[in-house]
Amino acid sequence: MSEDLNLLYTDVEESVRDSVRSLLAKRCAPEKVVALYDGGDAGQRELWQALAGELGLAALLVPEEHGGAGASAREASVVLEELGRFVAPVPFLTSAVVATTALVEAGAGNLLGPLAAGEQTAALAVPLTTSPDGPIPAVTADGGALQGTATSVAGALEADVLLVPVRTEGGLQLHRVPAEAARITPLTSLDMTRQIADVDVTGAPADAVAEGEAAERAVRAALETGAALMASEQLGVAQWCLDTTVAYLKVRRQFGRIVGGFQALKHRLADLYVMVESARAAARYAAAALAADDPDRPVAASLAQAYCADAAVLAAEECIQLHGGIGMTWEHPAHLYLKRAKADQLAFGTPGAHHARLADLVDLPAA
Amino acid sequence: MTGTEEMIKDLTRRVEKLLAEYDPARTDRLEFLRARFDAGLAWVHFPEGLGGLGLPRELQAHVDRLLAKAGAPDNDPRRNGIGLGMAAPTILAYGTEEQKKRFLRPLWTGEEIWCQLFSEPGAGSDLAALATRAEWDGEYWVVNGQKVWTSGAHKAHWGILVARTDPEAPKHRGMTYFLCDMRDPGVEVRPLRQITGEAEFNEVFLTDVRIPDEHRLGERGQGWQVATATLMNERVAIGGGDIPREGGMIGVVADTWRRRPELRRPDLHARLMRLWVEAEVARLTGKRLRQKLAAGQPGPEGSASKLTFARLSQQLSGLEIELLGEEGLRYGDWTMKRPDIVVFTGKDAGYRYLRAKGNSIEGGTSEILRNIVAERVLGLPPEPRVDKNVPWKDLPR
Numbered sequence: 228m229s230e231d232l233n234l235l236y237t238d239v240e241e242s243v244r245d246s247v248r249s250l251l252a253k254r255c256a257p258e259k260v261v262a263l264y265d266g267g268d269a270g271q272r273e274l275w276q277a278l279a280g281e282l283g284l285a286a287l288l289v290p291e292e293h294g295g296a297g298a299s300a301r302e303a304s305v306v307l308e309e310l311g312r313f314v315a316p317v318p319f320l321t322s323a324v325v326a327t328t329a330l331v332e333a334g335a336g337n338l339l340g341p342l343a344a345g346e347q348t349a350a351l352a353v354p355l356t357t358s359p360d361g362p363i364p365a366v367t368a369d370g371g372a373l374q375g376t377a378t379s380v381a382g383a384l385e386a387d388v389l390l391v392p393v394r395t396e397g398g399l400q401l402h403r404v405p406a407e408a409a410r411i412t413p414l415t416s417l418d419m420t421r422q423i424a425d426v427d428v429t430g431a432p433a434d435a436v437a438e439g440e441a442a443e444r445a446v447r448a449a450l451e452t453g454a455a456l457m458a459s460e461q462l463g464v465a466q467w468c469l470d471t472t473v474a475y476l477k478v479r480r481q482f483g484r485i486v487g488g489f490q491a492l493k494h495r496l497a498d499l500y501v502m503v504e505s506a507r508a509a510a511r512y513a514a515a516a517l518a519a520d521d522p523d524r525p526v527a528a529s530l531a532q533a534y535c536a537d538a539a540v541l542a543a544e545e546c547i548q549l550h551g552g553i554g555m556t557w558e559h560p561a562h563l564y565l566k567r568a569k570a571d572q573l574a575f576g577t578p579g580a581h582h583a584r585l586a587d588l589v590d591l592p593a594a
Numbered sequence: 595m596t597g598t599e600e601m602i603k604d605l606t607r608r609v610e611k612l613l614a615e616y617d618p619a620r621t622d623r624l625e626f627l628r629a630r631f632d633a634g635l636a637w638v639h640f641p642e643g644l645g646g647l648g649l650p651r652e653l654q655a656h657v658d659r660l661l662a663k664a665g666a667p668d669n670d671p672r673r674n675g676i677g678l679g680m681a682a683p684t685i686l687a688y689g690t691e692e693q694k695k696r697f698l699r700p701l702w703t704g705e706e707i708w709c710q711l712f713s714e715p716g717a718g719s720d721l722a723a724l725a726t727r728a729e730w731d732g733e734y735w736v737v738n739g740q741k742v743w744t745s746g747a748h749k750a751h752w753g754i755l756v757a758r759t760d761p762e763a764p765k766h767r768g769m770t771y772f773l774c775d776m777r778d779p780g781v782e783v784r785p786l787r788q789i790t791g792e793a794e795f796n797e798v799f800l801t802d803v804r805i806p807d808e809h810r811l812g813e814r815g816q817g818w819q820v821a822t823a824t825l826m827n828e829r830v831a832i833g834g835g836d837i838p839r840e841g842g843m844i845g846v847v848a849d850t851w852r853r854r855p856e857l858r859r860p861d862l863h864a865r866l867m868r869l870w871v872e873a874e875v876a877r878l879t880g881k882r883l884r885q886k887l888a889a890g891q892p893g894p895e896g897s898a899s900k901l902t903f904a905r906l907s908q909q910l911s912g913l914e915i916e917l918l919g920e921e922g923l924r925y926g927d928w929t930m931k932r933p934d935i936v937v938f939t940g941k942d943a944g945y946r947y948l949r950a951k952g953n954s955i956e957g958g959t960s961e962i963l964r965n966i967v968a969e970r971v972l973g974l975p976p977e978p979r980v981d982k983n984v985p986w987k988d989l990p991r
């Protein structure tokens with residue numbers, strides 16, 4: 228494993244963070260986000276247009292020769308921290324990270340132009356729970372015609388283009404399907420800020436962007452990148468929960484004292500701080516290993532996902548508990564974070580799945 | 595080329611020069627260590643002339659690697675953990691030029707071992723409550739009192755000592771920091787046997803110990819501030835080391851898991867993997883902290899590393915006993931010994947399990963460290979203080 232990876236934030240990364248944060252602070256208020264749960268649209272499209280257009284986030288991971296910014300996983304991870312901090316309902320992870328990675332790895336960079344420009348978004352049509360090393364869920368093809376449904380797909384509702392893994396006799400293929408040709412059924416999701424949908428592609432026109440090994444590699448790389456970088460989103464969620472709880476406990480009074488002065492609570496917050504800082508180290512390492520294409524990449528990704536997924540959930544649970552009654556309410560944003568954190572815990576493989584994968588990678592077999 | 599690459603090149607040249615002038619195969623160990631210190635390659639982040647070159651702390655690893663590869667002797671940092679981890683940075687920060695020149699070299703080479711005379715029977719977590727007195731008699735500071743749990747006092751030449759010099763002042767303001775010669779006839783060290791059976795720590799009785807004013811560290815009455823610097827360094831030193839993956843307790847357990855397939859059980863595997871992840875994340879967190887510190891002084895964040903280290907070493911050493919099954923019921927040796935070095939990972943599982951219990955007590959208990967993180971990092975209200983502005987002599991004891 229490389230000992231020289233920088234786990235700190237560079238100046239460039241900090242400036243990316245500043246611009247994303249200031250835009251989100253203006254346009255992604257919690258009231259808007261919570262409206263998603265009542266069937267509102269929260270101006271998601273405009274928000275994504277602004278992030279993609281004004282800040283160029285859609286183009287971040289697109290190589291320069293295909294009209295992108297050619298930035299690395301390090302910058303993308305900082306963006307995800309901020310998106311997590313605001314539970315922003317935008318398809319950055321699903322389109323600009325996962326689908327984009329699939330296309331780059333598939334050697335289909337020429338298709339990335341409209342994505343980079345923010346004119347289109349894409350989604351990889353597999354269940355959000357798919358882990359990077361398991362079997363790849365795929366639809367089938369019957370004499371060239373697609374058949375089947377991809378379930379629980381994140382980002383499908385906003386997508387213009389679907390990247391669909393297709394199992395054929397000759398092996399796996401990755402197909403490009405126009406979203407309007409698929410039957411997309413929105414599901415009422417635990418996390419409405421990243422809503423899932425079932426995607427039926429039966430009979431939809433499709434063209435293969437990669438076949439065999441290349442298709443397999445592209446899908447796995449996309450999933451692994453998703454797992455590695457979602458750790459940063461989870462860090463952002465956890466950080467918000469910690470900051471918000473600390474701030475609240477510094478003003479809330481009971482028994483004639485500031486509640487945050489009670490040692491039982493101070494100790495829980497200290498433990499939470501230790502956990503968030505640990506999650507930061509794990510998330511940074513995953514991003515740095517990805518950016519440097521380090522051989523330790525798979526370990527770094529699974530390590531980060533195994534740790535940060537639980538960290539975000541615990542931070543959100545503590546946030547609600549330590550806010551007392553207000554933490555249980557619809558009007559306080561804490562629940563948005565709990566829902567995101569819990570859904571993220573299942574996404575791209577559960578901590579348990581990543582433990583199993585690590586056991587293989589680091590030679591600690593179960594039996 | 596970046597500045598770091600330049601520095602690494604320069605360090606490589608310096609190491610090569612040292613190795614050329616003092617061939618490790620033919621040079622006496624101590625002579626080599628002294629030469630290494632004088633070449634600024636002992637701790638590169640220290641100033642020139644004091645064993646360093648004023649470079650970022652992270653670059654030390656490069657020097658260590660090169661020297662290890664050439665088969666050069668090292669200073670066996672385990673022998674003088676308190677000297678290297680606590681006394682040295684405190685002397686560097688608060689010592690006079692003469693003190694730095696006098697003490698740092700033999701400290702680093704291990705010619706002089708150090709211990710820490712802080713805790714007392716009546717003052718542990720509340721260190722500022724200490725009662726050991728140091729009175730100026732016109733010629734010397736005359737010290738009387740009792741210290742306890744003093745690790746390694748039986749082999750130490752010097753002790754860092756905090757004593758009360760002004761009982762009229764509130765407790766935090768009436769203390770002064772000294773360097774105490776453990777060979778002074780007034781110093782009596784008695785072994786204090788611990789949970790593992792051995793006596794790693796001691797009781798130390800100080801009777802009319804005479805300390806010259808040149809061995810006062812920092813100003814009179816500044817003892818608390820100086821001690822705080824020591825303690826922050828201690829927290830980084832405990833569990834903040836730059837180790838490779840699986841370098842600590844997790845390596846011991848993982849190794850047993852690999853070598854002994856017959857011991858594997860599904861429930862233990864789940865715990866092992868969780869702890870493997872936590873140990874690796876803790877290692878990366880420490881690495882991140884060190885990258886952040888580069889050459890600066892540790893802040894309260896070091897307490898976070900120490901908290902994690904204590905929890906993990908306890909959970910892992912507990913898991914190890916369970917994994918070993920029947921073997922876990924045995925213990926190596928209960929005879930009372932006074933060890934020269936505490937080799938945590940080198941003994942048996944029972945020892946590790948018992949010794950790890952100290953990790954959440956020594957160098958500040960986990961409860962105290964959580965207070966520090968909560969108050970100093972998160973800015974939560976301090977614990978209520980009943981003794982803040984009361985002169986020490988009027989405090990109930």
Ligand SMILES: Cc1cc2nc3c(=O)[nH]c(=O)nc-3n(C[C@H](O)[C@H](O)[C@H](O)COP(=O)(O)OP(=O)(O)OC[C@H]3O[C@@H](n4cnc5c(N)ncnc54)[C@H](O)[C@@H]3O)c2cc1C
Pocket residue numbers: 709710711712713714715717718719720742743744745746795952955956957958959960961962965977
């Ligand atoms: C293996 C080992 C080696 C040591 N080596 C040295 C050494 O070399 N030199 C040296 O000077 N000392 C040494 N110590 C002493 C160590 O620093 C003290 O034991 C420690 O600071 C705790 O103090 P205490 O034992 O008096 O416990 P106490 O302070 O009496 O604490 C008792 C319990 O109360 C809790 N507690 C106390 N105050 C608070 C509070 N405000 N809030 C919440 N909980 C609180 C503690 O966490 C603990 O659980 C060593 C200890 C060990 C175990």
